[in-house]
Structure formats: structure tokens, C-alpha cells
Amino acid sequence: MTAALDHLAPAAPTRRFRLADPSMILWIVMIAILVFLIASPMVRLVVSSFQDPETGRLTIANYIEAYGRARHLQALWNTLVFGSGVAVLACLFGVPLAWAISRTDMPAKGFIRLMVFGAFIIPPYLGAIGWILLAGPNAGWLNKVWIALTGADHGIFNVYSMTGLIVVVAVTSFPYVFVFTSGALDLVSSEMEDAANILGAGTIRTTFRITLPLVLPAIVGGLIISFLEAIALFGAPALIALPARFQVVSTQLWQFFEYPVRVEQAAAYAMPLLLITIFMFWLQRTLLGRRGYTTVSGKGGERRVTRLGPWRWVMLGYALFVCALSVFLPMLVLTQAAFAKAWGRGFSLDNLSLQNFRYLLFEQTQAQQAIINTFVYSGITAFAAIGLSLAIAYVVTRKLVPWSNVLAFLCMAPFVIPGIVLAIGFYAAYAPPPLALYGTGTILVLAYTTRFLPIAYTSSAAGMRSVNPEMEEAVRILGGGRLTAIRRVLAPLLKRNLAGAWILVFIPAARELSSAIFLVGPNTRVISVMLFDLSEEGNFEVLSALGMILLVTTLVIAAIGFKAIGRDFMVRNA
Amino acid sequence: MSLSRRDILKSGSALALGTALGTHGARARDMTAREKELYELARKEGEVTWYTAHSNDTTAQALGRDFEAAFPGIKANVVRTTAQVAYQRLTQEQRAGAMQVDVFSSTDIGHYVALKEKNLLEKYAPDNANKLIEVYKNYDPDGFFTVTSAGLIGISYNTEKLKEADAPKNWPDLLDAKWKDKIALGHPGFSGYVGTWVVSLKKLYGWDFFEKLAKNNPQIGRSINDTVTMLNAGERIVAGSGPNGTAMESAAKGNPLAMIYPPDGSVLIIAPSGIPKGVKHPNAAKLFMEYLLTPEASKIWVEHFNESMRPEVKPLGGAKSAADVKTIRPSVEEITKGIPEVIKQWRDTFGV
Amino acid sequence: MSKLLLRGIEKRYGEVAAVAGLDLELREGEFVSLLGPSGCGKTTTLRMIAGFIEPTAGTIEMNGQVLSSPSGALPPEKRQMSMIFQSYAVWPNMTVGENVAFGLELRKLPREDIRRRVGEILEVVHMGHLAARYPAELSGGQQQRVALARAIVIQPQVLLLDEPLSNLDANLREEMRFEIRRLHDEFRITTVYVTHDQAEAMVTSDRIAVMNLGRIEQVADPHTLYNRPKTRFVAGFIGRTNFIEGNAGNGQIAFGSFALPALEGAPASGKVTVSVRPQSMRLSRAQGANGRPQVAVTIAERAYLGEFWDYVVTPADSAMKLRVTTPPLEIYQVGESAWLAFDPNQMTPIA
Incomplete structure (x- = not known):
């Protein structure tokens, strides 16, 4: 029974050990993303407020x-x-x-x-x-x-x-x-x-x-x-x-x-x-x-x-x-x-009509795409926010880098930044070249991810704290790296937490207007912005129909989530 | 990914349209030589994005769909919004260096003058521009922008709540105290129509007119079309800035609306379109400009109670057009200088 | 060659030294316990061996190769060790079988091989019939057996146990002590075992290292440790004892009102502290039992504990209090006078 272990023979210890840890690169990338998402737009915002245009x-x-x-x-x-x-x-x-x-x-x-x-x-x-x-x-x-x-x-x-x-x-x-x-x-x-x-x-x-x-x-x-x-x-x-x-x-x-x-x-x-x-x-x-x-x-x-x-x-x-x-x-x-x-004209049968839905779904050239955009962006946002926050929560709870508490602070910082201010910061930082993200779906997903990162981070950090570190150490001492531990043990253990967090990010992202309004382009319009544009001309019937589509779809997705993870998640995660 | 998704969408909606509506479908069309030439080039670009404040969403979408039917293979992204918001997006895009718009249709002529001054417009004189009603021809002799739509502003009112005899007859009638809490207006800070209307009335009666109007506590929406909704709902009874097109279209649907054309003159809005510098689909943009000036487009305008651009397309029975009533119209220069000024005055007088 | 060698290991957190210069050597197949009160640095030491913590000074070597030094440490996953945790850390998202198979899967063994080895080891820990269960469906003791199987199945170079029995109830704890020893006798894996329970350490270990304040006080087999503690701390920590202080001189040690013959290993003169276990003394009503030194005492307090009597006695003309235990039938009343006999062979001078 001993022969199988030979390939794990230890090497001489040097400084290289810590750097050679392949997961370290991932942490550094995650931290860089965090700075890119939060610190940079905010610094740009403050700086530009003091700049001559x-x-x-x-x-x-x-x-x-x-x-x-x-x-x-x-x-x-x-x-x-x-x-x-x-x-x-x-x-x-x-x-x-x-x-x-x-x-x-x-x-x-x-x-x-x-x-x-x-x-x-x-x-x-x-x-x-x-x-x-x-x-x-x-x-x-x-x-x-x-x-x-x-x-x-x-x-x-x-x-x-x-x-x-x-x-x-x-x-x-x-x-x-x-x-x-x-x-x-x-x-x-x-x-x-x-x-x-x-x-x-x-x-x-x-x-x-x-x-x-x-x-x-x-x-x-x-x-x-x-x-x-x-x-x-x-x-x-x-x-x-x-x-x-x-x-x-x-x-x-x-x-x-x-x-x-x-x-x-x-x-x-x-x-x-x-x-x-x-x-x-x-x-x-x-x-x-x-x-x-x-x-x-x-x-x-x-x-x-x-x-x-x-x-x-x-x-x-x-x-x-x-x-x-x-x-x-x-x-x-x-x-x-x-x-x-x-x-x-009120609640009467002859006033009843499906025309508003038909108009939206088949005649309006943009509604279909706006509906799809909304749920695609919100879905991606929920995954991105959870992935990022889980990684950062991991780095923070395991104290993998010095000043890891700064990272926790950065994750929570968007909480104190009003959506509309965040959008202006994003606009100032990433709309112009070299990134030129204006009018792309990317800038929306980035802004949403930043905006809802605190929700995801709160859930991830709470989940992280609820898992005994020994669960992970048991993986490592048996020969698995940090990433193996995350993939095989931590993520499965946090599945319910993360699914709950996913819904908690998805719902506000699907309805987000304040930050979207400054960042959408004609091909990246989302339902909320379209509702706003419709409201500009007082078309309440079509607007209500689109609102119903947003609500019903969100409800269906939330219901699927509820079924999957049990209903009281909202209370526990908050 | 976006391309394939869009393709699926397009085929899906085309299918649905074909079966559900089947209206403007596969109508054969005579293209002019210029249109043919542009269509070949534009097909490679595949789409055109149109920011328009010229009409309500329904009309704009009808034009977009008709364009797609006329020139298969080119998708029209129709973004209907108010003039100032459209302009804001355009300038935002130019600042960011990420152009999304291809054809820009504001109702505020000042926008074009400013863009032209800063050399931010593509020069393009549509072939079809020579076939327009005389008054719309040669609006910009240098060919940077072309008139593509026009509409009237009068006073509209809810016929259920107000008899014709009691309705205001002329602009100054709106200042009567009996209209307190009963008037609906749009906002010059959003709507080019309303902006031009304010400039015209200021020229006729002075700013004093608006100071007095404010005392009647009008409800202020954003788009000029807001006023139609407010009248239909019975929220307000009289629209001080009543858009002829939207109001008449709504009346045709059975809503209790009527128009009054003041003897001092209905405000005629002449709204051009242009192609900003640096657009992604220049040929599709040119083709779209040509399209907006075709008889087919004018037919749609007329169906939706806007002014026809082409002499051969006559207004529908019953509706009045610019030719039938006295109109007033500020000069380009008056609008260009006037609108930013009245927006500021408006905000000071009305508080928003 | 030693299997595991800790040389001058030190771990500082700022000013505080959790482990302050520790040396320990384990032979191949040896079972050594780190025993001490909480905060003595035993768990820190274990985690340094595992590689979860890097030492601030000293080195850890296995098979002659350096694993940890202040300049770098091999991460835990490369050390070929395994560990059993206080919380068991049995993964609740995997079945018993999957838990045990995990380490083998990481070693990329053939599927058939893994299945066979998992089956074998589960039989060894009497868990074969529960392979398909999830941990939530198991009792604490059963989870502990899964943790043991999971750690042993990979045949680690060194097995580390961190207070593995502290979460079990008393009966189960006793049973598991013997189970752990049995498994060690069967597989002979070099083992480091951390505990604060001396009975646990004595049942399981070949040698015990008693730790206090980040240092090892004494390393010895259980018998030596109990009977020949080198320091006051060790004597006090391993079992109950009386410390009596006296003055050495003239071939004897004077304890105020009485004196005893000089003890082996004690200094010839000056102050001496001696450790006397309560059960090493005899209480009797009559004087003169088989020539041992005797003192007249008065019974000051007593308590009956079922297995024995626990008396506190005071020698005549002395303020000294001594604890003595007697079998249940040897009954004395409080205030009664008696004779207390010492056994010099069971008395240890403390440094």
C-alpha cells in the first residue's frame, strides 16, 4: 500500500513554495479585478470632480x-x-x-x-x-x-x-x-x-x-x-x-x-x-x-x-x-x-386586450432583445458577483495576503455608493478609450457586479465563516491543493448559501435602473431603461405590460430558486 | 454570441410577424438608383440604429419595420426618446468615442446647428430630398441635415370633460384662472417640440405668458406626448402644448380628444435628421435617410397623423395639415439660440 | 535515522511566543503524544508539522529532508501526511465511502484499487456496512472512525491527531483510545497525537511529551513520566500528587516535625521539593508497619469517592496538609489520629 505515494515526494523548501502555489495567481487576479471594479471608478469620480473638462x-x-x-x-x-x-x-x-x-x-x-x-x-x-x-x-x-x-x-x-x-x-x-x-x-x-x-x-x-x-x-x-x-x-x-x-x-x-x-x-x-x-x-x-x-x-x-x-x-x-x-x-x-x-376606460370586457403584449413581443423592434438582455446580464452578474465575492471571502478568511481586511472593505464599499454615482464613476472611467466600453453589455455587467457585490460578499463571507476551516485542511493534508478544496468541498458545502445569494443578486440586477440609465446603448437596452423611455411618452398600457413581463419572469426564476433551496433563505442571508 | 442571438430573434420575430400580422410583408418596391446602390453597400453593414424624437414609439416602430421590409437583411434598431435625451446620448457617445447611433432625428434644430459648427455631422444630401414638398426643401444649403418630418402643435382638450364652446380658442386663453389645475404641458428640457413651442409663444407674448401660465399650476410631463396621456386619463382637461399627430391618432382610436388650431397660429415644427460623424454603419444610415423621404414613409407619417413630406401623399380625410391652418415657425437661428435660454427660464419659472 | 525531527522550533505572534524553542525526535513507527494544558503550544506545534503554520525559527525534517524552515515551508498537500481533526472534518457532502476514497483519488490510483482499499479499511474500523451513508446520518463515534479510516487509508508517512476524542462522551472516549492504539499496532504509522487528557496519552502513546508555555518539560514513556516526573509541572499535570518541601542534610531530609531518609537523585543539602502520590502512602491505626518511615497524623477532611477514600491529613505539630487515598473499607473519622507510612521508592525529588 505504500508504492502509490512515491510521486508526492517532497522537495527542498525555499521561498518558491508560496509563489509556486498555483492558486496564488488566481487570488492576485481576483484582487486586481476588485480594484478595477471599485477603486478605479471611485478615484476617477473624485479626481474628475476637481478637473477642468x-x-x-x-x-x-x-x-x-x-x-x-x-x-x-x-x-x-x-x-x-x-x-x-x-x-x-x-x-x-x-x-x-x-x-x-x-x-x-x-x-x-x-x-x-x-x-x-x-x-x-x-x-x-x-x-x-x-x-x-x-x-x-x-x-x-x-x-x-x-x-x-x-x-x-x-x-x-x-x-x-x-x-x-x-x-x-x-x-x-x-x-x-x-x-x-x-x-x-x-x-x-x-x-x-x-x-x-x-x-x-x-x-x-x-x-x-x-x-x-x-x-x-x-x-x-x-x-x-x-x-x-x-x-x-x-x-x-x-x-x-x-x-x-x-x-x-x-x-x-x-x-x-x-x-x-x-x-x-x-x-x-x-x-x-x-x-x-x-x-x-x-x-x-x-x-x-x-x-x-x-x-x-x-x-x-x-x-x-x-x-x-x-x-x-x-x-x-x-x-x-x-x-x-x-x-x-x-x-x-x-x-x-x-x-x-x-x-x-376602466375594468370592462371590451377594454380587454392582448395588444400591448403582442406589440411588445412581436412588433416593437427592441423589446425582445431588452427582455433577453435583462435576464442574460442579471444572470451573468449574479454568477460574476458570487464568483468574485467567494474568492475574496476565501482570501480574507484565510488571510492569504497581508491587509486582507482592506479587500473585505472594498467588497462592501459599493454599498455606500449610490447606484447613480457608481454609474457616473463607471462612465468616467471605462466609457472612453482605451477600454471604450460605452454601449457594450460588458460595462453593464461590470457596473451591476460592482453594485451588488456587497450582497454577494455578505452571503459568501457568512457562508465561509460557517464552514470549519478543518474541512478544508482535511483536503490539503490528504494531498489536495486549495483549489481542489474549494471545488470539492467548500463550494458543495456552500451550495445553498450561494444559490440564495444568486437570487438575492439576480432580482435587484434584473430591475436595476439607476446605474443602467447612463450606461446602456441601443443594443444593450434592458427592461428597466425601456420602461423609463416608455414612461417618457406616457404610454402606460405598454409600459405596464412590459413591467408584467419583468415581474413574472423574475418570479418564475425566484420560484425555481425557492424550490431548489427552501424558502426561508431570504431571512437567513440578510 | 450576440450575432447569433440576434439572428435567432430576428427570424423568430419575422416568423411571428408574418403569421400574426402579415401587413407590410414582402411588398415589392421600386428603388431609386441611389437606393439600390446604397442597399448593396448597406447590406454588408447589416443594421442601422435610429435615435428619433420625431414621433411617438408606435409611429417610429412602424417606420422601422417598414424599412426592414423594404430593405431585407438590414435590421433597424429604433430608439424612440425625447429630443434632449437623444442628443444627450449622442454627445455621450461622441465623448466616449463609442458611436452607437447611425441616424439622429431630433426635433430641436439647434442640435444640428451645434453639431455642424463643431464639424460633428457627416455631409449627406439625400437624392429623395429633391422630391419633397417645397417648404421642406433645402433646409440646410450645405447638406449636413435634411428635413424628414414635421408636425403641428395646437391646443388639445378632452371632449368628455369639456364642450367645444367652453374650450380655449387661442393661446392667451390658457392664462384664464378657470384652467387652474387643468392644464397639461410637456417639458422643453426633454422635448424639442415643446422647446420650439415655448420659443414661439415667447416670441408672440413675451416670457410673461409663462409666468402667468405657471400660476395655473399646469402638470408638467416630459415628452409632448405625455399631455395626450394625461388628457385621455382625465387627469387634465386641456393640453397647452397639444401635438397634432399623437392627439389625432389617439382620437382615431376612440379616445375623447379634439384639437384647436389657435388663430394666432399653430406652431409648425420642422424636424430634420442627420448622420453624425464616425457612425458604424454609414451606408445604412444614408439609406435610412433616403427611406425617410420616400412616399412609403410619408404614408406611414400620414397614417399616424404627422405631416407628409411628399406632395403625392395627401393627408387622410378629416385631419388638418399645415396647409390648412395658420402656422407660426421661429427661424433656425431663433430656435438655436432660444431653446437653451428658455430651458433655463422654464426651470426658474416652473421649478423643474 | 529519525523519521521526524523538530529542531529548535519556534512560533512567535508578535511579542508572544506560542512555541518557544522545541526539540522532538520521532523514530519510525513511534507513537508520541503532545500533552499539556490549553495554550501550551501543542496544537501550534502539530499544525507546524502539518504545514498549516510556518515556524519563525527552527526546522522540521522528515526522512532527513527539511519540510519547514523560516525561509519557506512545503505546503500541507505535499507532505504525505494525514491528520485527524478535533471536528473530525468529515465532509458532509460526500458519503462515507467517498470521504475515505478522496485521498486515494488524489493519488490517481486505479478505480478498482481504490474500491478495494476503501472496503478493506472500512472493515478495519468496523464501518463497512455504512459506506453509502452520509456523515449527517452517523453518530459522533462513527464519524470519528470515518476520519480515522480516511487518514490511514493513504498510508501516510506521519499521522497527526489533534484532540480527536475531545468531542466524544466519556464512555466512547475510553473505547476510542484503545481503538486508536489498536490501529497503530496494526499499521505502525509514525504518529503525533495532541491531547490535554493524560489518560488518553498514557493509553495510546509509546512516549509522551509534556508541554508547558511553549516548551517541552519532559519526554518519556508513560511509566517513567508518572513515577519519575522531572519537574513540578509534570508531576502536577500527570496524576494527582502532594508537593512537600524540606531541607536536605546529614543523609536525610527534614520536613519540620518529621524527617525522612535521603532520596536518590535529590541534592545532598539545601531546600528540596518532593512529589508524593496520594496512593503511595499508607494510613494505619497501628505504628511500625514493615520498616517504612512513619509520621503521626490527624484526619482533617475526608470524602468518599466509591473506588477509594480521599483523606486530607495533617502531621502532628505541622501545618502541612497531605492527600492520602485508602481502599473503601479503611474508614477513619475526621479528628481521629493515625499513622502515615511513606514509601521512599515512590517519592520523587523535583527540580
Whole structure:
């Protein structure tokens, strides 16, 4: 039994060992890609904000131009109001639902959870269109119903307002708060609550004094994500803020791309978004960093549901109300419009038509390609983001290179870069020669990969930490290299994690508008951009039909994923 | 990969079109000598990308499909968007050195003047340009751009919510306080049609007109076609910038719309097309320019209630064309200088 | 020639030395344990042998070839060793058979060969009937047997075990000790075994290296180690003991109120510390048993542990406390007086 081992005879040790490790080349390549994707566009963005567009010399003229107008400053202020409003409202929607589903005996939990996932899939701009159809001040369905019921001559809802914009965006972004909060709640042991009960605290007191404070970091995390998502959004504000006659930073940034294109001013104007984001994360760390929340990160322990008695129906009512705002109502009117000849003519049989779908699928020269582009790019993005993040997570957890924590930071950095800013950075860095990637699918995939890398990295790093390093060492001591260990053991062990991460990257990539809008060319249009172009001429019927195609296809792909890996992945990975 | 995918797509859609619609299919066509010559060259290029703000998406797509039917083997990528967005993409591409567009059809003449000044346009005078209605001929004597479409802007209104007798008759009627919260407009920062409309009305009545109009709290969309949607929906009742083509086409579908042609003059928009420097499919671009000036293209324009370019194609019964009403039209210079100026004024007055 | 040779091995993390200058030599087929409390550097040493950690000083040689030195280290996959981990590290995505076959597949053995060898080794560890199972369907002990089979089947040059039994319950742990020794007797693979459990080390090992604070205190066979500990640490760590301090001189050692004859290996004069195992002393009611040195004591505390009595006694006129064990039927009351007899052959002076 010894003869078989001869070819593994050891050689003399020298410095060469470490370099000769073939996997080392792979790590270096991955790190280079990371720098290429993240550091380079961001550096370009900051540098170009200080550059004269013609001469390339250092100047602060861009900042003077960008901030020299009252309108531009007003837009900044509007953005802050908008973002804060969305964050607060998203918490009011998300936290009670998370608590009800995680800790109480509210009925129909599975259904509500499904609806929250539905809200996660609906892109904000599509929700906005739904709400334009619902709450247009004169023609919106809700207002029509109101007028019919009360005989009033005016509707009561006006989507074309700051409040309207905040509500519309909050109903699509509360799933972030929900996912963060319920993930944390699932880890709080009931013993924590029992300890308060035994001291004489009632259910409500316990919930507000013990349970919710314990998950405060998660709530704040969700709050910050909602804020950041909101201020980086482009589609919904363009649809609603413009007719409501106010600007936010993202729509103002868009104007810098009008003729004459002023990338440098746009870069200068994007800086506050970047600074706000960095500030928010710093704030979160200092506010919450010092207190110990080890109970939350520890083991689950036993969990029991809180009995709400008759109040559980009230809770369900609230949950259904949130679902109505975020899913039922918008989807109802969007479906109606998608199958209508003219949406204004209402729900009647003779208004029913498949013409919008036929137009999109067979007559429109670009819709087919846009649909295929969307799912091809999102699919490739999901694979690329996961491949890259897995490799980096490996390098970081195994500390294969010095300062590996810098790599982890780089992977998470796009998290704090609003999509629209990222797109401008990508445009500045890679659209012009020598790479000349403008109008190619590559630049979209690269931008998407960068944008959603933090999602993939969070999943990969968590998965990596969950695998005992001895699993890999067992491979190596038996004669397998690192790549063998990854291929034969790590990847199979992380299969579920990675599939979950794949879906979590795929869904937002499929609906991504903010970064795509600056980077698409005529042959690389994606559904989101096409929806935006269609909305420019108010063609809501065709637009709704295309939105349905996007939603249904995404749902089918997500459903396949759910079936493959079990349904609660969304909570665990967040 | 993209090539094969596109081929599959194309055959798929052609098949579907053939069976489902079978309209403009394999109609035999007389090509002019120039068209034949260009077609031979263009076939090797295989496709043409058209950025157009000349019409709504439906019309633009109909033209694209008709072009593909007329010149088999050349795929037409039709990107319909507003004038300023189209121009923004074009300049973005020129800056990035990655041209995607082949034919550029803006509704803002200023774009062509600027491009021509910077030597960013390919010189091409289409053969068919000599056969146009007189008023559209020789728009640019140097041959850098050619008129390929025209349309009227008047006032449109929702006939269900408003009787003809009560509708505004002339532009200044829009300033009446009774139209508060009832008017829909497009945005000059997006739409070339709206830009030209603003320049024309500013010339007639001064900027004061818009200051007063703002007091009526009009709803501002982006494209001029937005106003049609708003009227159809009943969201607004009167379109201050009503596009004749889109409104009449929509009315023909059964929507409750009607046009008013103000006695002070409907705004006539003359919209050219041109070929930017450095395009990837120069011959296909030239062929497409020729196509836009054929009687067949004009027939499609007319079917969609835009102006005919060719004298032999008459407007459909019932629709008014530029020949029937009083029109006003700013000069090229007025538009070129005027639009950037009014966009700024607009933003200050209307806040967006 | 020695099979495995560690020379002056040192591993520093910044200022802290996890392993501080360690020498160890293993003969072909020898089973050596690294025994010590947690943090003594035994696992670090094992992982340096495996190649997962590079030493900051010293060299590791196998068959006369240098594997590790501060200038470079052969990666683990090139060392022809195998290792059994604390967590077993049985891959849950592969069946028992696939787990065991893995190392052979890496060596590109013919398929038929692999099948035969896997079958054989699984029979040896009594797991033949479970070859198609997944690890999640196995008990902890069964997983441990899979890990053993997987490590042994490739006939490694050196087998490394890192506290392999620490996750098992007490009964199983005892059974597996003998199993590991049996496998070693059968295959004679040179083995390094890391544990903090002295019983485990004593059952399995030819020699034990007791480690403390990154150094080896003593290397010896289990019997020597127990009966002739060289340092206070070793004596205290291996089994229970009493340390009594006295002054040597005049051919005897004085312990305050009593004195004993001088011990072999102890210095002729000056302070001396002596290790006395509790079971090496005899407690009796009568004086004068077979000529051993005796001291009068009082019973201070007692506890009954079933297998024996555990008494704490105090010699007359002394503050010294000594632990003594007696068989279950030798019963003394607290406060009772008795005689305590020492056996000089079982007393070891400590350096």
C-alpha cells in the first residue's frame, strides 16, 4: 500500500513554495479585478470632480458651478427630506410586520411573508407608475372612487407631491427593514423576554423595553439602507417629482448629463451623496458599536410566540394594509393597464386586450432583445458577483495576503455608493478609450457586479465563516491543493448559501435602473431603461405590460430558486 | 454570441410577424438608383440604429419595420426618446468615442446647428430630398441635415370633460384662472417640440405668458406626448402644448380628444435628421435617410397623423395639415439660440 | 535515522511566543503524544508539522529532508501526511465511502484499487456496512472512525491527531483510545497525537511529551513520566500528587516535625521539593508497619469517592496538609489520629 505515494515526494523548501502555489495567481487576479471594479471608478469620480473638462487641470470650478444655483441646493435639501421620510415610513411598515411574523401568533404569516417578498421584487419605478394610476389627483382610481362615494369634486390623494413620492418609495423599500429586523428577531431567545416577564413586565412593555431594543442595530441598519436606497433612486423621482415640480439630487444629476454633458460637474454634485452615505455608516457604528448585542449574534435558543388574543386580527389588518399599499393595489392597476386598450376606460370586457403584449413581443423592434438582455446580464452578474465575492471571502478568511481586511472593505464599499454615482464613476472611467466600453453589455455587467457585490460578499463571507476551516485542511493534508478544496468541498458545502445569494443578486440586477440609465446603448437596452423611455411618452398600457413581463419572469426564476433551496433563505442571508 | 442571438430573434420575430400580422410583408418596391446602390453597400453593414424624437414609439416602430421590409437583411434598431435625451446620448457617445447611433432625428434644430459648427455631422444630401414638398426643401444649403418630418402643435382638450364652446380658442386663453389645475404641458428640457413651442409663444407674448401660465399650476410631463396621456386619463382637461399627430391618432382610436388650431397660429415644427460623424454603419444610415423621404414613409407619417413630406401623399380625410391652418415657425437661428435660454427660464419659472 | 525531527522550533505572534524553542525526535513507527494544558503550544506545534503554520525559527525534517524552515515551508498537500481533526472534518457532502476514497483519488490510483482499499479499511474500523451513508446520518463515534479510516487509508508517512476524542462522551472516549492504539499496532504509522487528557496519552502513546508555555518539560514513556516526573509541572499535570518541601542534610531530609531518609537523585543539602502520590502512602491505626518511615497524623477532611477514600491529613505539630487515598473499607473519622507510612521508592525529588 505504500508504492502509490512515491510521486508526492517532497522537495527542498525555499521561498518558491508560496509563489509556486498555483492558486496564488488566481487570488492576485481576483484582487486586481476588485480594484478595477471599485477603486478605479471611485478615484476617477473624485479626481474628475476637481478637473477642468477641457484642460484636465485642477480646479474647483465644477463645485462652484454645481452648487452655485439655489435650485441645486434646494434639490439637495429635498433629497434629505425625501430620504428621511422614506426611512421613517419604511420602519413604520417593516418593523411591526417583522415583529408580528417572527414573534406573534398573527394569522396568515406565510401569506404576508410572501407579499413582502412580492414588494421586494417590484421595482420602485413600477410601483410609482402603479401609484400614478392609483393616486393621480384627478384620474387616479382611488380618487375616482372617493369622488364617486362622496360626491366631492376633487380627489384627496395626490401622488405628485413630496408625500406621494415618500409613500411610493417607502412601500417598495420597507422589505429591507423587514428582512433586517426579522432576521435579528429570529435570533433573540424567548428567555430574554421571560426574564422581563418574571420581573413583572407585560407583553407590550417587554416588547418595547427588551425585544425591540435588542434588535435595534438591525432596525437602524434597515433604516439606513432604506435611506440610502431612496436618495440613490432615479426612476421613481423622475416619474413623480418632475410633475410635482421639485427636483432631487438624482434627477438633478441627470440634468448634468443633458447637452452639454458635464460629467465633471455631475461628479462634484454627487459628492454629497457619497459623504452622506459614509456619514450614515459612521453614525451607525458609533451609535451602536459600544453596546454589546451579543445576545443577538449568539445562538437562537428557544423561541415562543407571543399570544396577541383578539389583537392578532388588528395586527393582520395592519399587515394587509401595508401589503395593499405595496402589492395589491399597484399590481391590480398595473395588471388592468397591461391588459387594457386604454387604462382610463376602466375594468370592462371590451377594454380587454392582448395588444400591448403582442406589440411588445412581436412588433416593437427592441423589446425582445431588452427582455433577453435583462435576464442574460442579471444572470451573468449574479454568477460574476458570487464568483468574485467567494474568492475574496476565501482570501480574507484565510488571510492569504497581508491587509486582507482592506479587500473585505472594498467588497462592501459599493454599498455606500449610490447606484447613480457608481454609474457616473463607471462612465468616467471605462466609457472612453482605451477600454471604450460605452454601449457594450460588458460595462453593464461590470457596473451591476460592482453594485451588488456587497450582497454577494455578505452571503459568501457568512457562508465561509460557517464552514470549519478543518474541512478544508482535511483536503490539503490528504494531498489536495486549495483549489481542489474549494471545488470539492467548500463550494458543495456552500451550495445553498450561494444559490440564495444568486437570487438575492439576480432580482435587484434584473430591475436595476439607476446605474443602467447612463450606461446602456441601443443594443444593450434592458427592461428597466425601456420602461423609463416608455414612461417618457406616457404610454402606460405598454409600459405596464412590459413591467408584467419583468415581474413574472423574475418570479418564475425566484420560484425555481425557492424550490431548489427552501424558502426561508431570504431571512437567513440578510 | 450576440450575432447569433440576434439572428435567432430576428427570424423568430419575422416568423411571428408574418403569421400574426402579415401587413407590410414582402411588398415589392421600386428603388431609386441611389437606393439600390446604397442597399448593396448597406447590406454588408447589416443594421442601422435610429435615435428619433420625431414621433411617438408606435409611429417610429412602424417606420422601422417598414424599412426592414423594404430593405431585407438590414435590421433597424429604433430608439424612440425625447429630443434632449437623444442628443444627450449622442454627445455621450461622441465623448466616449463609442458611436452607437447611425441616424439622429431630433426635433430641436439647434442640435444640428451645434453639431455642424463643431464639424460633428457627416455631409449627406439625400437624392429623395429633391422630391419633397417645397417648404421642406433645402433646409440646410450645405447638406449636413435634411428635413424628414414635421408636425403641428395646437391646443388639445378632452371632449368628455369639456364642450367645444367652453374650450380655449387661442393661446392667451390658457392664462384664464378657470384652467387652474387643468392644464397639461410637456417639458422643453426633454422635448424639442415643446422647446420650439415655448420659443414661439415667447416670441408672440413675451416670457410673461409663462409666468402667468405657471400660476395655473399646469402638470408638467416630459415628452409632448405625455399631455395626450394625461388628457385621455382625465387627469387634465386641456393640453397647452397639444401635438397634432399623437392627439389625432389617439382620437382615431376612440379616445375623447379634439384639437384647436389657435388663430394666432399653430406652431409648425420642422424636424430634420442627420448622420453624425464616425457612425458604424454609414451606408445604412444614408439609406435610412433616403427611406425617410420616400412616399412609403410619408404614408406611414400620414397614417399616424404627422405631416407628409411628399406632395403625392395627401393627408387622410378629416385631419388638418399645415396647409390648412395658420402656422407660426421661429427661424433656425431663433430656435438655436432660444431653446437653451428658455430651458433655463422654464426651470426658474416652473421649478423643474 | 529519525523519521521526524523538530529542531529548535519556534512560533512567535508578535511579542508572544506560542512555541518557544522545541526539540522532538520521532523514530519510525513511534507513537508520541503532545500533552499539556490549553495554550501550551501543542496544537501550534502539530499544525507546524502539518504545514498549516510556518515556524519563525527552527526546522522540521522528515526522512532527513527539511519540510519547514523560516525561509519557506512545503505546503500541507505535499507532505504525505494525514491528520485527524478535533471536528473530525468529515465532509458532509460526500458519503462515507467517498470521504475515505478522496485521498486515494488524489493519488490517481486505479478505480478498482481504490474500491478495494476503501472496503478493506472500512472493515478495519468496523464501518463497512455504512459506506453509502452520509456523515449527517452517523453518530459522533462513527464519524470519528470515518476520519480515522480516511487518514490511514493513504498510508501516510506521519499521522497527526489533534484532540480527536475531545468531542466524544466519556464512555466512547475510553473505547476510542484503545481503538486508536489498536490501529497503530496494526499499521505502525509514525504518529503525533495532541491531547490535554493524560489518560488518553498514557493509553495510546509509546512516549509522551509534556508541554508547558511553549516548551517541552519532559519526554518519556508513560511509566517513567508518572513515577519519575522531572519537574513540578509534570508531576502536577500527570496524576494527582502532594508537593512537600524540606531541607536536605546529614543523609536525610527534614520536613519540620518529621524527617525522612535521603532520596536518590535529590541534592545532598539545601531546600528540596518532593512529589508524593496520594496512593503511595499508607494510613494505619497501628505504628511500625514493615520498616517504612512513619509520621503521626490527624484526619482533617475526608470524602468518599466509591473506588477509594480521599483523606486530607495533617502531621502532628505541622501545618502541612497531605492527600492520602485508602481502599473503601479503611474508614477513619475526621479528628481521629493515625499513622502515615511513606514509601521512599515512590517519592520523587523535583527540580
